[in-house]
Amino acid sequence: MNKIGSRIARRVVLATCAGFLAGGIGAVQAATLSLTDNVWQGFDVDPVSALGNSTSWINIDDGTTLSFTLTTTLGGTLKVIDLGNAGDTFNVNIMGTGGQQNLATSTVPATSTSFAPLNGFDAALANPDFSRGLFNLAPGTYTISGSLLQSAIVDGAALDATSGALEFSPVPLPAALPLFLSALAGFGVAARRRTARVASQGVN
Numbered sequence: 001m002n003k004i005g006s007r008i009a010r011r012v013v014l015a016t017c018a019g020f021l022a023g024g025i026g027a028v029q030a031a032t033l034s035l036t037d038n039v040w041q042g043f044d045v046d047p048v049s050a051l052g053n054s055t056s057w058i059n060i061d062d063g064t065t066l067s068f069t070l071t072t073t074l075g076g077t078l079k080v081i082d083l084g085n086a087g088d089t090f091n092v093n094i095m096g097t098g099g100q101q102n103l104a105t106s107t108v109p110a111t112s113t114s115f116a117p118l119n120g121f122d123a124a125l126a127n128p129d130f131s132r133g134l135f136n137l138a139p140g141t142y143t144i145s146g147s148l149l150q151s152a153i154v155d156g157a158a159l160d161a162t163s164g165a166l167e168f169s170p171v172p173l174p175a176a177l178p179l180f181l182s183a184l185a186g187f188g189v190a191a192r193r194r195t196a197r198v199a200s201q202g203v204n
Contacts, residue, residue: 055148076170086114086129087152105133
């Protein structure tokens with residue numbers, strides 16, 4: 001079964017119990033995952049599976065709303081991509097020490113026919129048909145969440161369900177930085193010795 005057929009079948013099955021879930025759970029539950037540098041973390045969007053029937057990023061296995069935490073001492077780039085059927089875009093909310101940023105991934109046609117499997121992170125990132133966000137983050141601690149902004153249209157209808165992923169890549173330290181710092185330290189020692197020598201000659 002292809003990705004579209006599998007998703008539609010899942011939605012039909014889950015639709016029969018969505019009302020019971022929403023009524024029995026009460027408040028929407030949430031989960032927070034920590035981002036590891038240079039490792040993709042996935043999320044899903046599906047109002048039928050979501051405990052609150054929302055289009056927020058969720059864990060498809062239990063319907064809980066997902067957010068991600070990140071602490072970086074170097075700063076770097078946060079990457080957010082769409083997977084599955086191209087055409088979806090996302091709201092991206094980044095809360096840090098400087099306040100909250102409400103951002104969005106790139107604009108793409110909702111009717112694209114491109115497809116990327118769930119593990120095709122780099123393929124989706126390289127394909128302009130797929131929406132992506134590249135956000136520069138300064139050193140600090142962040143909480144990242146999101147929701148569906150635009151749904152892919154397949155056979156004339158909005159799917160309103162998709163998958164995506166995000167990854168943080170810290171700014172790499174230049175390979176020559178340790179040597180540069182050592183050289184600066186050496187210059188500082190030489191300057192202090194020269195200053196001391198001049199001072200002693202002046203006294204004599």
